[in-house]
Amino acid sequence: MFCLALKYTYFCPRCGKPTQYNKERNGLCIDCFVELEKAELENEDFKFDVTICIGCGRIKHGNLWLELNKEVLKTRLYSLIHGTKLKFYDFEVELPTNIDLSSAYQYDKLDIIANVSVRDQKIIRKQITLRINKAFCPLCSKKQSGKYYESVIHIRFQRESRSKLTEVLSEFINTTTTRLEKLETIDVKKEGEGIVIRLSSRKLAKELLSALNRKFSLAILRKYRTPVTVNINNRQQLINIDVFIIRLFQA
Numbered sequence: 001m002f003c004l005a006l007k008y009t010y011f012c013p014r015c016g017k018p019t020q021y022n023k024e025r026n027g028l029c030i031d032c033f034v035e036l037e038k039a040e041l042e043n044e045d046f047k048f049d050v051t052i053c054i055g056c057g058r059i060k061h062g063n064l065w066l067e068l069n070k071e072v073l074k075t076r077l078y079s080l081i082h083g084t085k086l087k088f089y090d091f092e093v094e095l096p097t098n099i100d101l102s103s104a105y106q107y108d109k110l111d112i113i114a115n116v117s118v119r120d121q122k123i124i125r126k127q128i129t130l131r132i133n134k135a136f137c138p139l140c141s142k143k144q145s146g147k148y149y150e151s152v153i154h155i156r157f158q159r160e161s162r163s164k165l166t167e168v169l170s171e172f173i174n175t176t177t178t179r180l181e182k183l184e185t186i187d188v189k190k191e192g193e194g195i196v197i198r199l200s201s202r203k204l205a206k207e208l209l210s211a212l213n214r215k216f217s218l219a220i221l222r223k224y225r226t227p228v229t230v231n232i233n234n235r236q237q238l239i240n241i242d243v244f245i246i247r248l249f250q251a
């Protein structure tokens with residue numbers, strides 16, 4: 001009895017060197033592949049599409065919307081590059097040092113340099129162009145539709161205060177919308193004798209309360225937090241909504 005060990009060796013069809021068969025390299029060894037592809041790689045431009053939310057500046061990565069910073073942009077780039085033939089090389093992405101990612105959504109494209117090296121030998125610097133698609137992320141579209149808010153302020157006031165209140169509110173809305181970097185919504189509705197304001201940001205609600213407090217004497221009648229489920233991007237999310245019931249008096 002003897003044992004037959006099955007031995008299998010594959011040879012590169014171009015140079016005859018033993019190598020591992022790799023379908024994506026058309027069966028060539030890495031050296032032959034690089035030699036043949038190098039010229040093509042040098043001529044090729046790399047253009048990718050990325051989607052950035054114009055409401056909050058987040059970038060779409062798979063099903064996620066991530067806060068855009070250099071690390072996240074690199075992660076996004078590596079996964080885009082991985083879908084190209086650059087994946088056969090060692091590459092390293094270099095972001096421009098002066099890149100201002102907080103306003104990236106305002107641009108139509110970003111140019112980025114990738115250093116592509118083959119087996120420790122630096123060969124090419126490739127320019128990568130990112131075309132920027134502008135969209136609203138699920139949270140911002142929810143905000144836009146007025147269906148997302150974190151704070152509700154119920155305001156009760158005396159009839160004489162109405163015009164002053166309107167003035168304070170419109171000034172607050174005007175200054176806020178010019179200063180904000182993210183999309184936020186302030187929804188003002190008349191309800192019965194009072195006014196109800198729904199704000200998409202807790203912080204903004206605090207600011208409004210102090211703006212009111214500067215112009216009126218303000219009494220908080222009730223303050224509570226109530227959990228609400230909101231559907232964002234087909235996912236149920238629990239948000240705690242801050243509710244304030246306040247009364248204003250002429251100061």
Ligand SMILES: [Zn+2]
Nearest residue numbers: 012015029032
């Ligand atoms: Zn070969």
Ligand SMILES: [Zn+2]
Nearest residue numbers: 053056137140
């Ligand atoms: Zn957004």
